Amino acid sequence: MELDSVSRYTRGMSTEATHELVEQWRALQCAYLKTSNALDRELSSRHGIGLNEFETLDLLAEHRSEGCRMKDLTSVSPMTQSALSKIVDRLEKAGYVRRAACADDRRSLYVELTDAGSHLHDEAATTHRELLEANLPV
Amino acid sequence: MELDSVSRYTRGMSTEATHELVEQWRALQCAYLKTSNALDRELSSRHGIGLNEFETLDLLAEHRSEGCRMKDLTSVSPMTQSALSKIVDRLEKAGYVRRAACADDRRSLYVELTDAGSHLHDEAATTHRELLEANLPV
């Protein structure tokens, strides 16, 4: 008869090592969720945009000089192409971003910050950096 | 005239320190998203439950002896009370969990693993630990 009242989810790992791994994961999870929730809340209430919207603005600001197409955005963002499409939708509707045709390739679209978007980014970035400082593990 | 072509979202922080902070945040984000996506995908395909469902099972297994009410679950999980209520709904519908009345306080409900839930947890935990080992930064 099998004794499986105690879980044995360790295949070649000691239980201590496994436990440490789980602790590490929970710490990572906790740090991430705490920070991202704080960021999302504050950015929403102070500036009216969510975290992912801000980070998209941030990437756009960062690559402003090179010109940023949707595909470039996709390659530097952890978000899905689909999600980015909708984020840019929202940012465009709010007037923070503009889609512009691309001469070389008519499938592509440039995404550019508008002046309003640039201003918003500057302000929101302050909030963002403050919260990172307050929430990030040292 | 103001020169704000360069963002100055540093109030008392050097730009390098700010940049480091952002890098740190992006690394955290990347590690978390990479790991949680991998976990979610694999747990879903191999065992038919999502990450949050598994982690709820995991917490229930961990506190099996003490008896776990919804409020206890809420206090040890990063999820919302509302979210947990729905997760437990799903787990219950799938037969992995059972809600049981609480004698002391008729508002409270105990949540217990069924045998099927216990088995599933054992199996899924293996997957979970494997993926943690594969994805977690060292």
Added chain:
DNA sequence: CGACATTACATGACGCATCATTCAATGACA
């Protein structure tokens, strides 16, 4: 050149988490 594969992006259906609210049970206190 013409057919097929691939790429860039958008969209609809779906799942899931969150907020606000609700409801019942309990506590506190005059």
Added chain:
DNA sequence: TGTCATTGAATGATGCGTCATGTAATGTCG
């Protein structure tokens, strides 16, 4: 004990991200 606040949990509306798919435009290669 009766009233009011609080607590434990469920639910409906809403928003957002993902997957699968659709649609152009562009490459590729016979």
